[in-house]
Amino acid sequence: MFKVLVSDPISDMGIQQLMDAQDISVDKKPGLSEDELVAIIGQYDALLVRSQTRVTERVMEAGKQLKVVGRAGVGVDNIDLEAATQRGIIVINAPDGNTITTCEHTFAMMMAVARHIPQAYLKTVGGVWDRKSFVGVELRNKVLGVLGMGRIGSEVAKRAKAFGMEIMGYDPFLTEERAEKMGIKLSSVEDIVRNADFMTVHTPLTPETRHMIGKAQFEIMKPGMRIVNCARGGIIDEYALVEAVDQGIVAGAAFDVFEVEPPTEDHPFLKHPKIIVTPHLGASTVEAQENVAIDVSEQVLHILRNEPFRNAVNMPPIPADVLNKLQPYFSLGERLGSFIAQLTEGAVEEITVSYSGDVADVDTQPLTRHIVKGILSHHLGSEQVNLVNSMHLAKQRGLNIVTQKSNAAKGFTNLLSVTLRTKKEERLVAGTLLNGYGARIVQIDKFPVDVAPEGNLILVSHNDKPGIIGRVGTLLGSNDVNIATMQVGRKIVGGAAIMVLTVDKGVPKNVLTDFAQLPDINNAKEIILF
Numbered sequence: 001m002f003k004v005l006v007s008d009p010i011s012d013m014g015i016q017q018l019m020d021a022q023d024i025s026v027d028k029k030p031g032l033s034e035d036e037l038v039a040i041i042g043q044y045d046a047l048l049v050r051s052q053t054r055v056t057e058r059v060m061e062a063g064k065q066l067k068v069v070g071r072a073g074v075g076v077d078n079i080d081l082e083a084a085t086q087r088g089i090i091v092i093n094a095p096d097g098n099t100i101t102t103c104e105h106t107f108a109m110m111m112a113v114a115r116h117i118p119q120a121y122l123k124t125v126g127g128v129w130d131r132k133s134f135v136g137v138e139l140r141n142k143v144l145g146v147l148g149m150g151r152i153g154s155e156v157a158k159r160a161k162a163f164g165m166e167i168m169g170y171d172p173f174l175t176e177e178r179a180e181k182m183g184i185k186l187s188s189v190e191d192i193v194r195n196a197d198f199m200t201v202h203t204p205l206t207p208e209t210r211h212m213i214g215k216a217q218f219e220i221m222k223p224g225m226r227i228v229n230c231a232r233g234g235i236i237d238e239y240a241l242v243e244a245v246d247q248g249i250v251a252g253a254a255f256d257v258f259e260v261e262p263p264t265e266d267h268p269f270l271k272h273p274k275i276i277v278t279p280h281l282g283a284s285t286v287e288a289q290e291n292v293a294i295d296v297s298e299q300v301l302h303i304l305r306n307e308p309f310r311n312a313v314n315m316p317p318i319p320a321d322v323l324n325k326l327q328p329y330f331s332l333g334e335r336l337g338s339f340i341a342q343l344t345e346g347a348v349e350e351i352t353v354s355y356s357g358d359v360a361d362v363d364t365q366p367l368t369r370h371i372v373k374g375i376l377s378h379h380l381g382s383e384q385v386n387l388v389n390s391m392h393l394a395k396q397r398g399l400n401i402v403t404q405k406s407n408a409a410k411g412f413t414n415l416l417s418v419t420l421r422t423k424k425e426e427r428l429v430a431g432t433l434l435n436g437y438g439a440r441i442v443q444i445d446k447f448p449v450d451v452a453p454e455g456n457l458i459l460v461s462h463n464d465k466p467g468i469i470g471r472v473g474t475l476l477g478s479n480d481v482n483i484a485t486m487q488v489g490r491k492i493v494g495g496a497a498i499m500v501l502t503v504d505k506g507v508p509k510n511v512l513t514d515f516a517q518l519p520d521i522n523n524a525k526e527i528i529l530f
């Protein structure tokens with residue numbers, strides 16, 4: 001008999017199939033503290049949660065029999081994936097079941113902020129008949145900017161068209177063709193910020209999306225914009241937003257999510273007359289809660305019964321012989337993927353992975369998964385992309401993945417080379433494991449280099465002229481950025497060249513911009529590899 005613990009309020013109808021199963025017993029104990037959960041989790045084979053239960057490393061450690069954690073919803077930021085993977089605990093989610101519900105909540109919020117519904121309600125039930133203070137705006141003929149055109153963003157765009165809105169969309173995976181098919185204008189974040197009347201965000205929270213709308217964006221924003229966040233707290237800088245509302249740049253905002261949930265009593269949104277809020281209700285409909293619970297219960301049943309399952313968010317097993325050969329390259333592969341994703345501009349269309357050397361003798365799919373994970377994590381967030389789903393997510397986004405193999409290793413025992421083709425450009429990075437030196441990047445585009453793929457890197461593209469190194473050193477030094485290592489690569493004397501610097505800390509954005517002002521320097525890019 002398998003024991004399943006449900007530790008958040010999850011639809012009864014959704015978990016009915018678990019309760020009906022002869023080989024499963026279900027305990028429902030919502031609202032447990034971490035200590036209480038740690039005390040009892042040892043007896044369970046599966047744990048089902050929504051977003052309240054924090055499934056921490058302590059919980060995983062105490063879950064000696066735990067085989068699966070099921071998240072009835074999309075975001076798995078309340079689950080320690082690393083701790084689960086280390087212990088062989090499968091984490092699954094239900095990515096599709098609450099898409100429409102969250103999209104509809106976004107619309108409810110957008111209309112509520114356009115027509116001041118919550119404020120007007122409060123006054124009316126308070127006995128004041130005030131028809132003057134709440135003159136709203138129509139959605140029709142307004143421009144809606146959608147940041148994040150995944151499942152929810154795409155549904156929002158579809159519905160906004162029915163309201164007569166013009167849609168500008170931005171997503172690193174949105175191609176011109178798809179945008180055209182959807183009848184939306186493919187735009188940059190800046191275009192949207194400058195031109196939209198309404199803006200809604202539907203990205204995960206990643207280092208790249210954290211505060212993607214902040215002070216700099218509010219400074220150039222079209223005055224009178226209305227902003228909605230039903231995705232994740234932190235995508236929009238909360239304090240910069242309040243300032244922008246107070247300055248009259250933003251006419252109103254509607255937030256379902258907060259940087260810290262629940263927000264503290266003195267959070268500036270809570271008493272602001274132009275900001276309306278809901279307590280993370282995006283997925284809270286009867287239908288969505290049933291959908292996600294049914295989905296996740298079904299997969300938990302499969303996992304416990306050792307049957308094929310889908311929507312795993314972490315790692316599957318790999319045969320021992322393949323693992324022996326490939327494992328040393330996993331971390332390098334992921335870093336090459338992350339490197340090339342950060343380097344390349346434009347919507348990704350094709351990934352080409354070339355394996356040279358004896359690594360090409362085995363099934364390289366597990367290594368390709370690592371590379372693709374590195375690429376996709378940069379855009380989709382590491383919480384969502386993993387080794388089980390990286391290829392699936394790539395396919396879902398229409399990315400072509402080409403694998404090439406050759407036994408000739410071009411001077412190295414093994415060489416991994418990753419080429420990313422986008423609408424704008426094609427870039428290449430190659431790496432290897434050097435005996436005694438560990439992982440190295442040995443080629444960037446056409447340039448041979450020798451760089452450890454770790455930490456904070458700056459890639460400078462320049463002309464091969466005397467004095468460049470001095471200028472770069474002076475610029476970084478005067479901005480208190482210490483250079484740890486420096487590598488230059490060129491094909492011909494006096495031609496195009498690159499410089500790769502390892503620095504001790506992140507580089508302020510304005511310093512990167514300053515690089516391009518220096519003579520004979522074309523551009524500089526920061527690449528962060530963890």
Ligand SMILES: NC(=O)C1=CN([C@@H]2O[C@H](COP(=O)(O)OP(=O)(O)OC[C@H]3O[C@@H](n4cnc5c(N)ncnc54)[C@H](O)[C@@H]3O)[C@@H](O)[C@H]2O)C=CC1
Nearest residue numbers: 075102148149150151152171202203204230231282283379
């Ligand atoms: N309020 C709530 O209760 C709910 C919130 N959510 C949240 O909504 C968000 C979207 O969910 P889905 O649409 O299901 O996810 P999804 O994965 O289908 O879409 C996210 C999209 O964001 C894009 N993206 C990543 N980085 C970006 C960037 N820098 N700029 C623009 N786009 C970027 C990705 O390419 C992807 O297409 C997630 O954060 C999810 O956790 C989801 C369900 C309920």
Ligand SMILES: O=C(O)CCC(=O)C(=O)O
Nearest residue numbers: 050051073074075283284
């Ligand atoms: O379970 C919930 O209500 C939270 C939903 C959510 O934010 C998600 O699925 O990412």
